[in-house]
Amino acid sequence: MCGIAGFFQTKYDVFNEHSCRLLTNKLTNMKKSIKHRGPDDDDIYLEGFAGLAHTRLSIRDLKGGHQPMSCMYRNRIATIIYNGELYNTSELTEKLKEYSVTLKTTSDTEVILYCYLVFGHRIFSQLNGIFSFAIYEDNTLTIVRDHLGVKPLFYHYDFNQFVFSSEIKGIFAYGIGPELNKESWCEIIGLGPAHTPGNGVFENIKELLPGHFMEITCDSHKNILCRDKCYWKLTSKPHTENYEDTVNHCSYLIEDAIEKQMVSDIPICTFLSGGLDSSLVSAIVAKKLAPDKLNTYSFDFLGNNKNFKASSFQSTQDRPYVDIMANHIHSNHSYLECTNKDQIDCLYKAMIARDMPCMADVESSMLYFCNLVSQECKVTLTGECADEIFGGYPWFHREDMLNQVTFPWSYDLDARTCLFKDDFIRELPLKEYINEKYLNTIKECPDLIDDDKIERNRRKICYLNVRWFMMTLLNRMDRCSMFSGLEARVPYADYRILEYVFNVPWKYKCYNNQAKSLLVECGKNYLPKEVLYRKKSPYPKTYDPDYEKLLGNLALEEFHANPKLSEIIDKEKLVNFIKSPKDYGKPWYGQLMAGPQMLAYIIQISYWLKEYIK
DSSP, X not given: OEEEEEEEESSSOTTSHHHHHHHHHHXXXXXXXXXXXXXXXXXXXXXXXXXXXXXXXXXXXXXXXXXSEEXXXXXXXXXXEEXXXXXXXXXXXXXXXXXXXXXXXXXXXXXXXXHHHHHGGGGGGGOOEEEEEEEEETTEEEEEEOSSOOSOOEEEEETTEEEEESSHHHHHHHTOXXXXXXXXXXXXXXXXXXXOTTBOSSTTOEEOOTTEEEEEEEOTTOOEEEEEEEOOOOOOOOOOOOHHHHHHHHHHHHHHHHHHTTOOSSOEEEEOOSSHHHHHHHHHHHHHHTTSOOEEEEEEETTHHHHOOOOSSOOSOSHHHHHHHHHHHTOEEEEEEEOHHHHHHHHHHHHHHHTSOOSHHHXXXXXXXXXXXXXXXXXXXXXXXXXXXXXXXXXXXXXXXHTOSSOTTSOOHHHHHTTBOHHHHHTSOHHHHHHHHHHHHHHHSOOOTXXXXXXXXXXXXXXXIIIIIHHHHHHHHHHHHHHTTOEEEOGGGOHHHHHHHTTSOHHHHTGGGOTTHHHHHHHTTTSOHHHHTOOOOOSOOOOOHHHHHHHHHHHHHHHHHOHHHHTTBXXXXXXHHHHSOOOTTSOSBTTTBOHHHHHHHHHHHHHHHHHHOO
């Protein structure tokens, strides 16, 4: 994994000494801003209209994978910067041999670049991996993002400059100033910590959509031209296999995805929560690593053994099930704990990592844990994305949530606006904005003419999850891991799995009323029954009442110290909210973000305004 950044501009002449020095400084600043994504190596490239910057976390071909990398094929020269991992490298390497391509390294970077030179844009859909990359050839810049958007890529565009980066801070390091508008606040208050696909929240900051690539060139007047093209999208098709064949097909895809994602020139580990998703990944990895032992890690909070409060969303603690799994697969297991101070200290870091308010302490604690893991291991496999694809969340099953005519994980707007000044909220078209984003996504969802009402609803919910909720969690995982120099891989996000399972009927996904029945069936050869049939429990959070007090005090301090926050937050509402009990069972986003997380979110907004909006 790495960080990429760069530009295509026609304002400055690269052959002018002063301009060259200016552009080199810009590239250097961009590279420094994302250095955390690649602490092992870095370099820049300046040629023609383009500048490319790369920071490297060395995972494969530790000596030969230096970037930017240039290759020649039939008198064509192209240069690439690449962030990600390619899991079908060997298959593509065999394909390149048919075209007399001799590789000089074992890096997937070189494979992608030669594939582009030999096959052009049509190769993008055949890349199996998590990636974002940029290729410069003959005064044309091409940027590409993976099928599901696991790896990020943001950009700013006007008529004489196109600036891009793995993280928004890289664009700001080029010299583009951060600005907010009403749409920004609709994203933060109405949709956050999610954001609209393609929307960078800041004014004039966009995000390349998953499964898309963009060509950037210029016309004879040196006006920059951008062509955004889709190379992959979900489609609906009839499912023709019976239940047994469907289970076998899913088992093959899951095992194949996990095995492919184990490729590394350094040791790998897994996150192990004791739930079905991460346990299945860990069990398969452990089996394929044997006789070597797998390192596994679980996360919890100091004092949760006595402070835990069960709810409909989180009915059990992880520790007993982690114990069962660690013994079952004979892993070298580490139990990591986070204190109140740890996650509050990381609230600021998590906001910086995401460049905007995020999942509050749900994200800050993940960042803390990723940092601990990175001190021992640089590559981990996780269980992310299984719930969105296989139908694990409550809103797939509960009629009251399933029938919401809005985002089912975030349907209470009042809970989101309860601390803001009435005049400020009235100026924002929140309801209209949210409704528009919801309806636009529903319209995108590929229908199947033979679907009945139940299938249409489940397909709609799955599509909403993949486009929105899953992306929030993937963004969290990418920023938290990469901020710590840790590469997190997500086998369930293999696009082949999504393509297949998206079209499996709900009666198979919830066979005999068993949630995620396909995954349960896949796990029967790997997991003990206690774990196999464990009721879903989300990522843990602290239940320490002292944590709420600390957040309340910090929120009040921010209110008094930051004039920008006091302009939008109502003091009386804030004080009353801090004094009132927090209902852990009624989250305002997902399954975890309830009362304490609203305070943490406000604190992050305050940090954000101070750090980014001058």
